[in-house]
Amino acid sequence: MNRMPTFDRIQLADGRNLSYSLSGAPRGRPVLYCHGMPGSAYEVAWGACAAELNAVSLIAPERPGYGGSEAHPAYSFERWAEDVAFLLDHLGIPCVDVLGYSAGGAFAIATAHKLSKRVRRLILVSSVAPYDSPGCFEGMSVSNQEMIRLARQDLVQLESAIAPLATMPEQMTAHFIQGLAACDQSLLSSQPELCEILGKNTQRALQQGGAGLISDLALLVTDWAYLLSGIAMPVALWQGEKDHSVPPAMTSFLSKQLPTAELHSMPEAGHLLRFSHWEEILRQLSDQTQAGS
Incomplete structure (x- = not known):
């Protein structure tokens, strides 16, 4: 079911290195995957074979400060979209579907907007x-x-709080797991390989310290609702009703702001919906592709 993604990097126009991974079907329908927070391109290791079976090619860039992507002192959603466009040009991909998980959803929205x-x-x-x-x-x-x-309130204080945790990825992973809903805990108990992937994902995410996490949070607390305007392509929203990290009210808000959105609410799922329902998400994407939508 799972397979190690292939990692690579490119040099962007401003000289920064952008790291990304490729997995799934090499000639499949390209899907740009925006990882969580903290996260990395290793996140797609879970379900890579399912992506291949559904003829999906996953491209997972790492945001600045995560994994092998260089940090940027003044990053923005606009700059993220520019980085994505540069990567797609490099790979010779004119159009993609964009999938965002958790905090990566904001960057997926920015991509769709820009x-x-x-x-x-x-x-x-x-x-x-x-x-x-x-x-x-x-x-x-x-x-x-x-x-x-x-x-x-205070990014400097936040950096001080995150700095020691960023040197202890195992503890950060454990802390993340402790805050999950019972359904997520049950999933992890039944899928030890998922625990391993989450641990390695956090380890890669924090290999530069907390730079990526700080960069993400600095953007996410800004007023980015304007990015929701003008999104006219089909939108699929997937939400676990028992999510303690991203409460259902967030997806409810998004569904009201995105007129083309189709909501898939999972009553017994939590924040690990991306992993527990991955094959269902891919099947829907594959079915819509075959239907020509």
Whole structure:
């Protein structure tokens, strides 16, 4: 079911290195995968074979400060879209579907907004919404709320809090798992390989310290609701109703802002919906592709 992705890197126009992974079907339908927070291109190791069976080619770039991608002192959603366009040009890919998981959803939305002519379909799985959206903190874990509060009030203090954790990926993974819903805990108990992949994903995400995490949070606490405007391509929203990291209210907000959105709400799923329902997500994508939508 799972397979190690192939990693590579390119030099961007401004001289930075951008790292990315390729997995799934080499000649399949290209899907740009926007990883979580903290996250890396290793995230796609789970379900790579399923992607291949569904004729999907996964391209997973790592955001600045994560994995092998160089940090940027003044990153923006606009710059992210520029990086994605550069990568797609390098790979000779004119159009893609874009899938964003968790915090990666904001960057998937930015891609769809800025590169609308190159994005065929947007898939948001357990995606964050702007942090000022109604009810977005209801049911969210206390640790996530505290991290967002610090990012809003004092980035220097946030960096100080994250710095020691960034040197201990095992502890950060354990802390993440502790905050998950019971259904997610059950999934991990039954899938030890998923625990291993999550651990390696965090380890790769933090190999430069907390730079990527700080960069993400600095952007996510800004007012980025404007990115939701003008998105006219088909949108699929996937949400677990027992998600403690990204509460259902966030997806509810997104569904109201995105007129072409189709909502898939999973009553017994949590934040690990991307892993527990991966084959279902891919099947829907494959079915829509065959139907020509």
